[in-house]
Each structure stands twice: as structure tokens, then as C-alpha cells.
Amino acid sequence: MADFGGGDPEAFRKEVREWVDANFPAELKGRPNPMMREERAKPSEAQEAWRKAVGAKGWGTPTWPSQYGGGGLGTAEARIIQQEFGRAGAYNPIGGMGVMMFGPTLLEYGTEDQKLEHIPPICRGDVQWCQGFSEPGAGSDLAALQTRAEDKGDHFLINGQKIWTSGAQYADWCFCLVRTDTSKKHEGISFVLFTMHQPGVEVRPIKLIAGSSPFCETFFTDVRADKKNLVGPLNGGWTIAKRLLQHERGGLSGAGGGGMGGRSLVDLAREYVGVDAQGRIADPDLRTRVVQHEIEGRSFQQTALRAMLESKGNSGPSAATSIMKNAGTSWMQLRHELTLEIMGHQGLGWEGDAFKPEELGAVRGWLGGKAFTIYGGSQEVQSNIISKRILGLPDLTQHN
Amino acid sequence: MAVLNEEQSMLRDAAKSWTQEKSPVTAFRKMRDSGVEIGYDAQAWNEMAEMGWAGVIIPEEYGGSAFGYLSIGLILEEMGRNLTASPLIASGVGAASALVLGGSDAQKSEWLPKIADGSVVGALAVDEGAHHAPEKVALAATKSGTGYSLSGAKSFVIEGLAANLLVVSARTSGTPGDKDGITLFLVPADAKGVSRKRLALADSRGAANITFDKVEVGADAVLGAVDKGWDVLEKTLDRVRAALAAEMLGAANQAFETTLDYLKVRVQFGQVIGSFQALQHRAAKMFTDLELARSAVEAALQAIDADSPDVPELVSLSKAKMGDVFHLVSNEMVQMHGGIGMTDAHDAGFYLKRARAAEAAFGSQSYHRDRYARINGY
Numbered sequence A: 001m002a003d004f005g006g007g008d009p010e011a012f013r014k015e016v017r018e019w020v021d022a023n024f025p026a027e028l029k030g031r032p033n034p035m036m037r038e039e040r041a042k043p044s045e046a047q048e049a050w051r052k053a054v055g056a057k058g059w060g061t062p063t064w065p066s067q068y069g070g071g072g073l074g075t076a077e078a079r080i081i082q083q084e085f086g087r088a089g090a091y092n093p094i095g096g097m098g099v100m101m102f103g104p105t106l107l108e109y110g111t112e113d114q115k116l117e118h119i120p121p122i123c124r125g126d127v128q129w130c131q132g133f134s135e136p137g138a139g140s141d142l143a144a145l146q147t148r149a150e151d152k153g154d155h156f157l158i159n160g161q162k163i164w165t166s167g168a169q170y171a172d173w174c175f176c177l178v179r180t181d182t183s184k185k186h187e188g189i190s191f192v193l194f195t196m197h198q199p200g201v202e203v204r205p206i207k208l209i210a211g212s213s214p215f216c217e218t219f220f221t222d223v224r225a226d227k228k229n230l231v232g233p234l235n236g237g238w239t240i241a242k243r244l245l246q247h248e249r250g251g252l253s254g255a256g257g258g259g260m261g262g263r264s265l266v267d268l269a270r271e272y273v274g275v276d277a278q279g280r281i282a283d284p285d286l287r288t289r290v291v292q293h294e295i296e297g298r299s300f301q302q303t304a305l306r307a308m309l310e311s312k313g314n315s316g317p318s319a320a321t322s323i324m325k326n327a328g329t330s331w332m333q334l335r336h337e338l339t340l341e342i343m344g345h346q347g348l349g350w351e352g353d354a355f356k357p358e359e360l361g362a363v364r365g366w367l368g369g370k371a372f373t374i375y376g377g378s379q380e381v382q383s384n385i386i387s388k389r390i391l392g393l394p395d396l397t398q399h400n
Numbered sequence B: 001m002a003v004l005n006e007e008q009s010m011l012r013d014a015a016k017s018w019t020q021e022k023s024p025v026t027a028f029r030k031m032r033d034s035g036v037e038i039g040y041d042a043q044a045w046n047e048m049a050e051m052g053w054a055g056v057i058i059p060e061e062y063g064g065s066a067f068g069y070l071s072i073g074l075i076l077e078e079m080g081r082n083l084t085a086s087p088l089i090a091s092g093v094g095a096a097s098a099l100v101l102g103g104s105d106a107q108k109s110e111w112l113p114k115i116a117d118g119s120v121v122g123a124l125a126v127d128e129g130a131h132h133a134p135e136k137v138a139l140a141a142t143k144s145g146t147g148y149s150l151s152g153a154k155s156f157v158i159e160g161l162a163a164n165l166l167v168v169s170a171r172t173s174g175t176p177g178d179k180d181g182i183t184l185f186l187v188p189a190d191a192k193g194v195s196r197k198r199l200a201l202a203d204s205r206g207a208a209n210i211t212f213d214k215v216e217v218g219a220d221a222v223l224g225a226v227d228k229g230w231d232v233l234e235k236t237l238d239r240v241r242a243a244l245a246a247e248m249l250g251a252a253n254q255a256f257e258t259t260l261d262y263l264k265v266r267v268q269f270g271q272v273i274g275s276f277q278a279l280q281h282r283a284a285k286m287f288t289d290l291e292l293a294r295s296a297v298e299a300a301l302q303a304i305d306a307d308s309p310d311v312p313e314l315v316s317l318s319k320a321k322m323g324d325v326f327h328l329v330s331n332e333m334v335q336m337h338g339g340i341g342m343t344d345a346h347d348a349g350f351y352l353k354r355a356r357a358a359e360a361a362f363g364s365q366s367y368h369r370d371r372y373a374r375i376n377g378y
């Protein structure tokens, strides 16, 4: 999409700024995005108003086509929207799995009718989606899934169990992988959509080590999915699932090189550990590991930049992109570990006023961050993919 | 790989085909077995100079091509792959950069054209101990008539035996450890009072210890300002470190690719060893690290070409990261080759030895991590 189509970026910036000033409720300024909370409370009136305003503009999904409710804008304009929201202390209220993974996949593989039905509610933030992929017996080996879908003429009847379904307790709809042919593994999987608000859907939240319950066991008993909500061909769901996982990984690795927000490790170390007469972090062993981590983060960012430039130049997409998930997620996990170590006992508080919010956040973030190398294809599964697809080493496990 | 312009692509292609044809690892082995003292093949160096490689960072008015540091990095990367030994870094980057950055018109006119055509080999005589510490200069330059008299010793001077021209850091005031009070001198290697002792190092490359016994030089031998040599010295060293990191990038990539090829052909337990996940995941980790290191090395070279203010930190970043990665990959090369990797007949040992020598040269990983932190205020 052409950026600005010859238009003036500063005029667009002014338009956004005036719109934000007129529409963003002052009481929400600087408040965290309720979408980012793992456990959701009922939204306030102001939160609802802001979501509806952004949703109607399509600016929560600025680069999606406008005929489906997106902003129809280029990446430069999207960046301006992001900057102006940031300047005003506003968050993007449109998010979740519909935006991150399902929407982009449906835009690529859905029929016109499917896109017209499902994309606009995502853009408005009216509908929340959950991902029904993993099962107790199908994690890394996702294609081993057993949830059955029986053909009933105009619909499928679904029976089985999913697990680790993030946000299932808040979701309106589910994009789900089901088995439509038991005689084949990968070629017997279909990609279907159905509403979570129907009899036969049962969700049981699971408590995690970080204390919250952002995901669920999900049971389906005679759940109905209309035939019009089969995405792609019957038994052709695996290709679509792989594409969706790429969006999931892309989202995960993007955060790698410094996208965690918060203060730098060096700042934290100055406060919690102190400095010596020369201004160096007082604990030399820790200092070495902090520098190493900074250097790793910088080289990760340099690689992201290089990959972007290379994909613009003639050299085509770089192999560098495929390594980003492992490098980015390991880096983020180590950042959490170092944060905790730097804070000492103050970084181990579970609750209570003996600890600052930043300290309580550190311990929860550390625990939650352990998932980065598990979901979206685990660290080990990514290493299998690198060794097989990029390095050309033989594959003993076959499918990944 | 960075996005290259036409010049740079041609240079890289030329370097690739020349090193593969004229200077493969077998050539390095031959050089080592012959025991040639300077640590490189003089005939091969002549050919490199004829192709203009020694003048890549030298301005056109002094006989160079001024293609820049990313360009010379591309050549060095190909040389690194094949372990090509030459004084390109010491002379075409080290001495040349010192002259370009700090030389008077007369000094540049006298030396740069000869460095560019390869007839003069320059070297940096900087360190005085087993660890890189460029501010710890004790070698004294005292006033003597209208010029100076130099006394002291330099150690582990890379290409110190082959060099005709030495760029020497000397102390004109202060004490070892002070950055102030360091002055750079241009000293012909055959000057009276200079004596050199060849060092035979594990990587078989050229190096020497050099003593200076009341070496008399004129005032016109001072490169830059008296007592204020640190600035040019540090900038020169950063250019050498970045160039060395480029050579290491090539060597590490070749070490990895050779190992990967072996994993695909060596059969044990009825299958190629590359099918064992214990080796696959280490290979995936090496590949990932090599990509990150490439980004760091290219970013440092590009920053030098852009004369960006963050050159020092980007160079330290690249030398530290590249050192870690070459260290890992060279160890794994031996390990994954099993017994054959332990033999002198195999190339793995060459890469392992080169890795440690290159890591130590112009600042080890710990030197550059420390420097990176200091630059960033911690």
C-alpha cells in the first residue's frame, strides 16, 4: 500500500492529533491498556467509548483494507497513529488474537463472505477470538490433534477437548483445528470457526505459576460450526494453521530487541546494586552479564534492521528472519532473570505494600515470560525448523 | 549480508574467486609448512596489491580507491574464509588509517601511495604486554636535538617482522595508563636501534617483538600532535578491530559450513550424524549467533564509513560478539569432527588456532565488553 498516496504526512499527523484530542477520554490518559491485562474486568464507560471511537475509524487496525473495516492506510500512516496515541497517553483498544493472528490469516485465506462477516467486528473490537489448537495429546506435535468434526450436511458437529486456550473464558468466537479425516495426519485437519456462546462449550480456567488464569481447558460436546465457516478446503486446514503460527511467531519475536518497555537493566542496577567510584555497576560479575545482555540485544536489533533492509533490496528475504523467534525470546527471558537478580529480595515480592508496583511486576513478568519459549512453537521445535529448513539437516521427527 | 552497491558487489566477487583459486586453505598450509618467517606468502600479497586491495581505504589522490571500510571488510571476509594470511589489516587498514587520520600532507604523500601499491608494508607497534592495553605506553620518546630518541619495547606486533614502516605509540609525558602524553611516530623498520625478534604463534601468522634502543627520529616523524596521539590511535585501532572482526566473520562462517557439510556425510550408528538432535540444535544455535554477529560487524563497518559518533561502541560490540561466536564455532568444529578434527591434516585446527589469536588481537571479548559498558556510562 502506498504511503500517503502523494499526501502530506504532516497534514495527516495534524488530523490524527486533533481527532485524538477530541475523542480520547481524559480519565484514561496514561492508564494501561485493559487488553493487556491477563484477567479482564468489565470495561468502564470511558473504555467502551474509546474502543468504539477507534473501532469506527478503523485506526486500531490501520493497515487492513477499509472495505472490511480497517483503516486502509500505509505503514507510515500507521506509525503516525501509533506515535500520536503515544503522545496523548492513549492505548490502542483494538487487539487480541483476532488482530494478531486470525484476522491476517483470514484476509489471506478467507472467502469474500467470510471476510465481510468476521473482519469488521474485529476492527471494531466487538468480537474477541480464541485459538483452539493445542490438545492434551497434541502440543508441539500439533497435527496429532483428535477433536472430531462430523459432517452433518450444512454444518459440522464437533466433539473433543482443547487445552491452554488463552482467553477462552472471555472469547466470543473460536478459530479451531479439527479432525475431518482420521485416515491421514496432516491432510485430515480442517480449520473451522464457531461461536463460543452455544450449548456444549465448556471452559475451565487454569491457574498459572504467575498466579493468574489467562487460559483454559476447553471442552466441546456436540458443538456446531456452520459449513460457511470452514476456512479453506476440507482437510486443507494444516496449511492455514502454519501460516497463522507464522503470524504468532512474528508477533513474539518482534518484541525481542528492547520492546519490553520499562527501565533499562543498567538503570535498575544503578538503583538496586549501586556503582563504584568510577561509576561502574558495583557487582562486577553482574556488570559483565548485563553488558553481555545489552550487546546481545543490540545485535538482535541490528539483525532485525538488516533483515528489513535486505528484504527491500534485491537480495530477497533473508534467512535472518527465521532465527528471530529463538533469539528474541531467549533475550527477553534473560532480561526478566537479570531484573529479578538486580532487585534482590525486593524482586521476589508476591503482593503487599512492602513492594513497589514495578517490583511486583518483575516477579510476575519473570514467571509469565517462561511461556515465550513454549508457545508459538517451542525453542526446541524452532531449532528443529532451523536445522531442517535452513541448514538442510535430515529430519527424523518428520513434520514440524 | 548488507545491501551492497555495484562496486562492492564486484569487489566481493573478485575477492571470492581470487581467494578460492589462488589462496585456498591449502595455500595457507603450504605457507605454514614452508616455515616462511614473515607469516604470509609475499607473491600472493603482490597479487592482492595489484588488484588494489591495499588501497581500498586510501584516498584517490594518494593512489587508493577510497571505497571504504565496508568494502575492505568484504575482502577480509573472503580472506577469512580461506585463512588467507597477508598484511592487509596491519598495513592497508592499520598504518593506512593512522596516516589518513593523523598524517601531514608530506607524510601522506610519502607513505600512502607506497602502502596502496603494496611496496611498503606498515604495522602498528602499540601493545607492550600480553594483553591489549593501548594506553599503557611506557616506551619513551625524549627530545634529542630537533627530533626525538625512542627507547623501549613493543610486543606482539602483528606483521612486525615484515613491516618496513612502524607506527609507534610512545610516551612523551605522563605515566603508563594516561591517555594524555602519548605521541605517535612513523619509524622506518630499518632505522638504527630497531631490533626485531620473530614470534612463532599457534596460528602461524606474522608477529614480532620489537625493541627500540635510542632510535633517533626527526620532528617530521611525529604523526599528529605531540602528547595528543590518543585520539588518532583510538580511531585507528577501531578501524583495525572492525576489519579484524570482518576477517573473523568469514573464518567463523567457513568453519561452520565445513562442519555442517561433515554432519551431512559422516555416518555413525547407521545414519549421518547430522540427524542427531544433540548436534542439530547446536548447529541451529551457531547459525543464529553467526547471523547476529554478521549484523554487528556490518553495522560497525558502516558506522565508520558514515563517520558516525557511535563508532567506538559499535566496534566494541562487534569485536566482543564476533569473538564469542568465533570461539564457539571453532570449538564445535573440532568437537563435531571427532577424532579427525584433532589431526593436523584436517583444517579444523587452523580455524581453532586462528580464532584464539584473532580474539586476543586488539582487545579480547572481556576488553571490549568493559569498553562498551564504560562508553555507555556504567
Ligand SMILES: Cc1cc2nc3c(=O)[nH]c(=O)nc-3n(C[C@H](O)[C@H](O)[C@H](O)COP(=O)(O)OP(=O)(O)OC[C@H]3O[C@@H](n4cnc5c(N)ncnc54)[C@H](O)[C@@H]3O)c2cc1C
Residues within 6 Å of the ligand: A130, A131, A132, A133, A134, A135, A138, A139, A140, A141, A163, A164, A165, A166, A167, A215, A371, A374, A375, A376, A377, A378, A379, A380, A381, A384, A397
Ligand atoms: C501461556 C500459554 C498460552 C498458550 N495459549 C494457547 C492458545 O491460546 N491456544 C492454543 O491452542 N495453545 C496455546 N498454548 C499451547 C502451546 O502452543 C503449547 O504449550 C505448545 O505448543 C507446546 O506444547 P505442549 O505444552 O504440549 O508441550 P510438549 O509438546 O509436550 O513439549 C514438552 C517439551 O518437549 C519439547 N519437545 C517437543 N517436541 C520436540 C521435538 N520434536 N524435539 C525436541 N524437543 C521437543 C518441547 O520443546 C518442550 O520443551 C499456550 C501455551 C502457553 C504456555
Ligand SMILES: Cc1cc2nc3c(=O)[nH]c(=O)nc-3n(C[C@H](O)[C@H](O)[C@H](O)COP(=O)(O)OP(=O)(O)OC[C@H]3O[C@@H](n4cnc5c(N)ncnc54)[C@H](O)[C@@H]3O)c2cc1C
Residues within 6 Å of the ligand: B266, B268, B269, B273, B276, B278, B279, B335, B336, B337, B338, B339, B340, B342
Ligand atoms: C587423541 C586421540 C586419541 C585416541 N586414542 C585412541 C586409542 O588409543 N584407541 C582407540 O581405539 N581409539 C582412540 N581414539 C579414537 C576415539 O575413540 C574416537 O575418536 C571417538 O570414538 C570418536 O569417534 P570418531 O572420531 O569416529 O567421531 P564420530 O563418531 O564420527 O563423531 C563425530 C561427532 O559426532 C558426534 N556423535 C556421534 N554419534 C552421535 C550420536 N549418536 N549422538 C550425538 N552425537 C553423536 C560425536 O560426539 C562427535 O562430536 C583416539 C582419538 C583421539 C582424538
